[in-house]
Amino acid sequence: MSAPLIGVSTSVTIDEYPERAYVNAAYLRAVEQGGGVPVLLAPQLSAAARDALWPRLDGLVLTGGGDIEPSRFGEAAHPKTALVSTDRDALELELVDRALRDDVPMFAICRGLQVLNVALGGSVHQHVPDAFGDGIQHSQAARRDVATHDVKLQTEGTRLGAILGTSELRVNSFHHQAVHRLGRDLRDIGWAPDNVIEALEHADRRRFVVAVQWHPEELVGHDAAARALFTAVVDAARARGRT
């Protein structure tokens, strides 16, 4: 089979002219390094374009970005809630629905993890320091490719454990929100030392639905665990394409 096509969700400018769609190039390089071909999915795509594209995609990567509109999980906005795009929320929530419906392998990163959780009825803590204190810097000041906090993973019976083969990771961290109420059919399987949830996956292990709160796309240059995550989702996409 030719290289799997991996949909990669993009950000969108908010109240800027000209309006743009954009994504950090690290995601594209990471998907390519894993053996996939990234296909950018911009919130500006029409319903017709989305319908035409979706059946051709073999896998999905949900990327990082701004905060989810809090009404999506039944809350009013926290003063620190920022960079909300209702168009992006709508696209990505739709993509989660499509991926679950069609059993398309999905790897969700940072905001993507939170989108997955909210799509399944969960909620987020809108500002991590309010709920967890500031013992761990989840909005790290260090460079994007530098790991700054530990994550403990549940390895037994988890996909992430099978992919990474370790229960201890050191990760980079660029988020000010985190999972609060867990969405249905999801399991929390990774935690920072302050108990912030750092990884989720689907309770049905036959599905490839894996989500991390850190940014492995920034680590692939020097971290075999980060590379393994992208290889795993591309391999799952390839395997699905064969059936």
Ligand SMILES: [Mn+2]
């Ligand atoms: Mn973190």
